[in-house]
Amino acid sequence: MSDGRGVTDNVLGQRYGGGAPASIAPANEVIALLQRHRSVRSFTDEGIDDDTVTLIVSAAQSAATSSNMQAWSVIEVRDPDHKAAISVLAGDQAFIRQAPVFLIFVADWARHRGVAEHRGEAAEGVEYIESTLVGFIDAALAAQNATIAAESLGLGAVYVGAVRNRPEELADLLELPPGAFPVMGMALGHPDPTDRAGVKPRLPQDVVRHRETYRPAPDEAIVAYDDAVRTYYAGQGMSHGWIGTILGRIRSATTLRGREKLRAALERRGLPSK
């Protein structure tokens, strides 16, 4: 890994698997930080103090939020037994136990419901999928600011979607009230310097960026990207591309690993997503 200073061209080469956009304005340090993001799943023993998390959460709260609803919360988990119990519910991933801090970002309309109840007001608007989506969007925007703040401090982070595998058991463990639902976990720690995970290549920019109207990508662009992903993983002693991964993920309900029941879980937990 380079230190990222002034190496934007190299980072972009890695980010696009050699197919970086040809001409590009000079980046600044912030954009260089964003471009060299990598998911960190291996941490040293070093802890993270309370002030650092305060700083990270202040950055998270500074993200935009739909109509200032702030329809999210974050649960900060440090207790080893608590982390162990959570990891069992979230794909049994060792790095959840290893990370000194595990954050769970939560879509949260329970707060608004409480304010309404306290004043004898109705809260029917919470029951629509629009509200569920706003809670998930708000939580994601906040989480992304938290990631960037953490990375700017030299910490590493990885998102954990597996908090949605058994969300009701997790909600019980975290004592979430009706209307609050886990969106994503985030393991936070000091990156293990021997970790080989690097800057993962993404789809060519032309595939995700559309001018004025949507244009489907030609299959050749997908096949070329599959090769770039294969090359990336080969460097880590693994052998898989992108096409097989996405086909495996979207084939059927059973490949969703429990998340095919998410709608019923949301409904039982006060977000019926009408």
Added chain:
Amino acid sequence: MSDGRGVTDNVLGQRYGGGAPASIAPANEVIALLQRHRSVRSFTDEGIDDDTVTLIVSAAQSAATSSNMQAWSVIEVRDPDHKAAISVLAGDQAFIRQAPVFLIFVADWARHRGVAEHRGEAAEGVEYIESTLVGFIDAALAAQNATIAAESLGLGAVYVGAVRNRPEELADLLELPPGAFPVMGMALGHPDPTDRAGVKPRLPQDVVRHRETYRPAPDEAIVAYDDAVRTYYAGQGMSHGWIGTILGRIRSATTLRGREKLRAALERRGLPSK
């Protein structure tokens, strides 16, 4: 507005309406940038060149994405007539026409479906709410990186949730295929220096940050925050707090301004959210 350099304590004072967390580690320039975010709805005539958008989209693509699915796309709109037509569908907001670039972030499983169809494979997994949520989360993570990249370049941005008011008409206008759905718009431009919008206060950190388990906020904390919001808006010649805003938003289906039909729209557009 300060320039943000070394003024972290002041920015945090504004961010928490005077109730900033007492002790906090020194911030760096990245965190200072995140903390001083404000939504910009008024732009100068100055344009944004293609390379700048390329840089912004490269930052967006560098955000984490669930299992590298990259289940999002962005539509870049510059044509004045096209922007005008979009603004009519998105709350008729003038700044959409005024901004030199309007981005629409899209939850996008159409690409994956295309890859599956091309290979004679099924794509039933796309039909579950888990996939809809992943698309929305991926789009939000990417959009937040785009916002930060833009702000680091001195540009201003505001999210536009109103792209979900009349999403099917908008999808037609943008020629979105089945499985692609508008999540958020983003107006991008050079901030009008006379704009008075500042750093908006957020809920006290203790209200959104929970230790180990969720703890509901006492109503006094909500009332105190309502006062902080009222003071903020009073400085801009407006008079409203937080409690009235959220009660108005959640009271009933009719306060969702068309978005109470979102679930049916998602279903018709290939994201049935089972």
